[in-house]
Amino acid sequence: MPSLPDGTGLPSTHPLVDGRTATSPLIDAYRARTPRRRPVWFMRQAGRSLPEYRESRAGTAMLEACLTPPLAAEITLQPVRRHDVDAGIFFSDIVVPLKLAGVDVRIEPGVGPVFGTAHRTAAEVDRLVTEHPAESLDEDALAPITEAVRLTVAELGSTPLIGFAGAPFTLAAYLVEGRPSRDHLAARALMHGDPQTWARLTAWAADVAGRFLRAQVLAGASAVQLFDSWAGSLSLDNYLRSVAPASHRTLSHVADLGVPRVHFGTGTGELLAAMRDVGADVVGVDDRIALDEAVRRLDGRVPVQGNIDPALLAAPWPVLEAHVRDVVARGAVAPGHVVNLGHGVPPTTDPDVLTRVVSLIHSIED
Ligand code: 1CP
Numbered sequence: 414m415p416s417l418p419d420g421t422g423l424p425s426t427h428p429l430v431d432g433r434t435a436t437s438p439l440i441d442a443y444r445a446r447t448p449r450r451r452p453v454w455f456m457r458q459a460g461r462s463l464p465e466y467r468e469s470r471a472g473t474a475m476l477e478a479c480l481t482p483p484l485a486a487e488i489t490l491q492p493v494r495r496h497d498v499d500a501g502i503f504f505s506d507i508v509v510p511l512k513l514a515g516v517d518v519r520i521e522p523g524v525g526p527v528f529g530t531a532h533r534t535a536a537e538v539d540r541l542v543t544e545h546p547a548e549s550l551d552e553d554a555l556a557p558i559t560e561a562v563r564l565t566v567a568e569l570g571s572t573p574l575i576g577f578a579g580a581p582f583t584l585a586a587y588l589v590e591g592r593p594s595r596d597h598l599a600a601r602a603l604m605h606g607d608p609q610t611w612a613r614l615t616a617w618a619a620d621v622a623g624r625f626l627r628a629q630v631l632a633g634a635s636a637v638q639l640f641d642s643w644a645g646s647l648s649l650d651n652y653l654r655s656v657a658p659a660s661h662r663t664l665s666h667v668a669d670l671g672v673p674r675v676h677f678g679t680g681t682g683e684l685l686a687a688m689r690d691v692g693a694d695v696v697g698v699d700d701r702i703a704l705d706e707a708v709r710r711l712d713g714r715v716p717v718q719g720n721i722d723p724a725l726l727a728a729p730w731p732v733l734e735a736h737v738r739d740v741v742a743r744g745a746v747a748p749g750h751v752v753n754l755g756h757g758v759p760p761t762t763d764p765d766v767l768t769r770v771v772s773l774i775h776s777i778e779d
Contacts, residue, residue: 645680
């Protein structure tokens with residue numbers, strides 16, 4: 414799936430088309446062009462590490478916050494204002510499109526997504542996909558997302574907004590189990606035990622996630638990231654057979670729009686090329702593999718994003734600084750490098766450390 418020129422298929426008022434973000438450092442690096450400064454943003458940069466986030470969120474449940482456009486916009490903007498990062502990541506959650514499709518799900522503080530019911534049998538999956546067809550995620554249903562993205566993009570100016578969705582496997586890992594799990598055993602059992610039901614579930618999740626991504630892009634997001642956070646629990650064979658087709662289907666929903674598509678998961682050292690081949694323009698790399706080795710496994714063909722070890726945010730500054738410089742040096746062998754963490758910002762992180770990391774990254778000469 415070769416990527417289209419920037420902005421193909423987007424409205425003329427979109428930031429990638431009207432010039433606001435087309436030559437931003439983030440988009441230049443995602444497109445393997447030389448950026449005017451080295452771009453950096455952090456997964457989970459909005460959220461619990463920031464006192465202003467805790468204040469904004471006080472008394473509001475997570476999903477309610479995601480579906481209140483001015484609040485979602487404000488929370489998205491907070492880390493951009495504070496840290497001078499090169500992108501905003503839309504404040505939402507991978508289960509938001511499920512909620513908008515009418516699925517019974519809530520986010521429990523300290524736990525994560527919890528469903529009213531698990532979806533482990535053919536009958537349970539059948540009920541899910543028939544009662545909540547992906548097409549029900551129409552313009553009306555997605556209005557809170559579209560509105561929040563519009564409000565955010567209007568404030569961001571020349572800083573691009575990244576839209577995101579959960580990939581079908583990661584969504585299924587929650588849907589089948591009904592809640593967060595360590596090894597995603599129930600999802601993997603369904604994948605092998607009833608491949609037809611598995612295909613039905615992941616095709617449905619692919620369309621739900623795809624519609625969520627498309628709405629964010631059309632409303633003004635300049636790039637997208639597909640999070641397959643738990644894909645690293647699969648072998649390459651299983652990934653290719655049972656997961657890659659659905660991930661490809663999700664990314665196809667935005668293939669005609671000409672925005673860079675980033676694909677990220679954790680523990681995916683063995684899967685990097687396969688994750689690129691589902692239609693990614695950029696591959697996100699976690700901290701369990703050296704970035705130059707990841708680039709080698711990707712044949713140097715695509716820009717990469719990553720991969721500072723989040724644990725080191727709590728290490729003494731000289732240790733963290735040396736690590737950041739090492740990541741930047743290893744990333745230099747890629748056709749493009751957007752600096753990020755290997756996974757999300759830990760909630761206990763001192764926000765001033767993140768600001769200092771950003772300024773260090775911006776100061777490093779080639
Ligand atoms: O009450 C709270 O503050 C809830 C904590 C929280 C937050 C701030 C959750 C619950 N989700 C989010 C926001 C969120 N989630 C964002 C936007 C913020 C940002 O990045 O700056 C994004 C991109 C996500 C994506 C997300 N949600 C992923 C993929 C990325 C990743 O971290 O791997 C996943 C797996 C989820 C599920 C989820 N939602 C929330 C939690 C605690 C979890 C993980 C649960 C588990 O351990 O399985």
